[in-house]
Amino acid sequence: MKECVIIDGVRSANSRAHNEKGWFRALRPDEVLTKVYDGLFARNPKVKPEDIEAVFCGCANITGMQNDIGRLAWLAGGYPESVPSNTITMQCPSGMAAAENAARAIMCGEGEIYLASGVEDMQKVPMAMNMDFAPRLAERYNIMDIPMGATAEKVAAQWKISRTDMENMAYWSHKKADEATKAGKFKKEIIPIEGLKDDGTKFMVDTDQWIRGNISMEQMAAMQPSFKADGVVTAATSSPLTIGAAALLLMERGLADRMGLSYHLKYEAGVIAGCDPTVMGIGPIPAVKKLLARTGLKVSDIDLWEFNEAFASQSLACVRELGIAENAPFKNVNVWGGALAIGHPLGESGARLIVTLNNIMKTDYPDAKYGVATLCGAFGNAGASLWRNVNK
Numbered sequence: 444m445k446e447c448v449i450i451d452g453v454r455s456a457n458s459r460a461h462n463e464k465g466w467f468r469a470l471r472p473d474e475v476l477t478k479v480y481d482g483l484f485a486r487n488p489k490v491k492p493e494d495i496e497a498v499f500c501g502c503a504n505i506t507g508m509q510n511d512i513g514r515l516a517w518l519a520g521g522y523p524e525s526v527p528s529n530t531i532t533m534q535c536p537s538g539m540a541a542a543e544n545a546a547r548a549i550m551c552g553e554g555e556i557y558l559a560s561g562v563e564d565m566q567k568v569p570m571a572m573n574m575d576f577a578p579r580l581a582e583r584y585n586i587m588d589i590p591m592g593a594t595a596e597k598v599a600a601q602w603k604i605s606r607t608d609m610e611n612m613a614y615w616s617h618k619k620a621d622e623a624t625k626a627g628k629f630k631k632e633i634i635p636i637e638g639l640k641d642d643g644t645k646f647m648v649d650t651d652q653w654i655r656g657n658i659s660m661e662q663m664a665a666m667q668p669s670f671k672a673d674g675v676v677t678a679a680t681s682s683p684l685t686i687g688a689a690a691l692l693l694m695e696r697g698l699a700d701r702m703g704l705s706y707h708l709k710y711e712a713g714v715i716a717g718c719d720p721t722v723m724g725i726g727p728i729p730a731v732k733k734l735l736a737r738t739g740l741k742v743s744d745i746d747l748w749e750f751n752e753a754f755a756s757q758s759l760a761c762v763r764e765l766g767i768a769e770n771a772p773f774k775n776v777n778v779w780g781g782a783l784a785i786g787h788p789l790g791e792s793g794a795r796l797i798v799t800l801n802n803i804m805k806t807d808y809p810d811a812k813y814g815v816a817t818l819c820g821a822f823g824n825a826g827a828s829l830w831r832n833v834n835k
């Protein structure tokens with residue numbers, strides 16, 4: 444087996460998916476994605492677009508502007524026709540599936556350089572747009588239990604996650620993301636893109652729009668439930684509707700050495716796992732268990748974790764049940780904040796978690812050996828991905 448290393452990982456800042464307030468409201472998702480590619484190639488001049496074997500692009504809702512966005516964005520961005528693209532959909536784990544498919548292709552020797560990306564614009568292609576559920580699903584599940592908010596409420600009830608614990612998690616997610624932003628940590632991964640302020644003024648967007656440095660427990664406690672009159676999940680404890688794109692440049696290790704390129708992490712292993720779609724948020728539990736069993740590792744062997752915070756209820760249920768931690772602030776989970784603050788552009792997030800994990804391990808924890816990124820997805824698909832420091 445060959446080895447796959449991360450040469451670079453970048454992303455756009457995350458914008459609110461809002462047609463009046465969103466910083467990227469005037470951009471199409473293909474434009475955000477190719478601006479990220481432009482930034483990636485500009486800072487890696489030794490790698491030419493024509494040398495890419497293929498682009499794997501994750502996107503959750505491949506309809507409308509996002510129909511086959513992997514291929515169409517590549518062409519619209521002026522990139523070579525000779526480089527093929529595979530748009531991969533697996534709901535929220537789409538971007539992670541893209542990265543893992545590319546890594547596996549490199550390890551099998553099918554190609555040496557791949558671009559793995561993820562993108563989603565939840566404003567112009569809203570969740571469930573053009574959705575047409577198979578009627579037979581209703582024989583198996585209560586269809587009212589399948590929408591994301593309903594699953595977050597069900598997980599909170601079944602895993603006994605209190606509203607206060609969720610709000611505490613949101614508090615720390617914002618505080619850590621704000622601290623990381625102020626310390627310039629995300630500057631290494633964010634490609635600035637021109638966007639619009641509320642008043643229509645143009646500006647370069649280089650920070651995530653949702654992060655609240657001044658988050659208040661009192662304000663959160665006063666918010667109305669979003670999905671159920673007597674529910675416990677609010678906008679503060681849900682990942683917000685977001686627009687964003689991320690991309691990883693992955694390469695066969697020997698080629699990277701011959702080209703004189705540096706890298707910190709290599710792909711070690713990855714799994715996808717399935718669970719009951721009505722509690723889809725607990726997907727990282729079977730995914731991480733499978734990943735650890737396959738690799739012979741224990742929870743305590745993993746130095747850093749990136750858990751997608753689709754909802755505070757599900758993320759906290761997973762962190763607890765896997766025996767990693769009880770409550771935020773966590774020591775080694777989402778150390779620069781999570782999706783409650785940074786945002787969760789569905790198909791982008793799996794790639795973004797790996798981009799950020801790579802950045803965290805290179806920047807703040809250069810001696811850490813293993814990092815895991817994991818996320819749940821609509822309808823009960825989950826992914827977990829293990830990355831290893833090449834020096835350990």
Ligand SMILES: CC(C)(COP(=O)(O)OP(=O)(O)OC[C@H]1O[C@@H](n2cnc3c(N)ncnc32)[C@H](O)[C@@H]1OP(=O)(O)O)[C@@H](O)C(=O)NCCC(=O)NCCS
Nearest residue numbers: 535591592662663669677678679681682683684753820821
């Ligand atoms: C929960 C949800 C329905 C809320 O959507 P919304 O009603 O449009 O609400 P917003 O996110 O715009 O937030 C409503 C208001 O609450 C505010 N708010 C959000 N979080 C807050 C916080 N922590 N503290 C204070 N105010 C907060 C927002 O700023 C907004 O006010 P503003 O417009 O004045 O800025 C939506 O974010 C959602 O569906 N999230 C989940 C997405 C999802 O399912 N993803 C897939 C997971 S697998």
